[in-house]
Amino acid sequence: MEDSTLKRFGVSMEGSLLRKFDQLVTQKGYSNRSEAVRDLVREAIIEQSSEEDDQLIAGTILLFYNHHQRNLLEEMTTVQHEMHDLIMATTHFHLNHDSCIELIVVQGKASDVRKLSNQLTSLIGVEYGKLTVAPVEKL
Ligand code: NI
Structure with a gap:
């Protein structure tokens, strides 16, 4: 069954990388980091799906x-x-x-x-x- 409740997790990264990420968030018009991370994760999952993927x-x-x-x-x-x-x-x-x-x-x-x-x-x-x-x- 699909679990659509939002879960929180912590992410650590170098300050310089985080600054660049925040620039990306702004440039792409996301209202916050979480929204940007969710999109990146979805994109990565779709790209990584195997050839047998039925999605x-x-x-x-x-x-x-x-x-x-x-x-x-x-x-x-x-x-x-x-x-x-x-x-x-x-x-x-x-x-x-x-x-x-x-x-x-x-x-x-x-x-x-x-x-x-x-x-x-x-x-x-x-x-x-x-x-x-x-x-x-x-x-
Ligand atoms: Ni043509």
């Missing part, structure tokens, strides 16, 4: 690439069709003559979404790829 997640895959790269567009389309169940929307932006950004909104089992993201970001010609996720079920 349901939603998120986005951001891809930055040069559309002149041979075969890239065809390969991207093939991968997305193979895993179409996970994809809710795809938006393509033509940034300039050469570069494109593709933003893919995804939802599904963490292991499947991660697999899709890895297949796309590892394609030759994708210069930058990033998966961001949010848990659909509460952590």
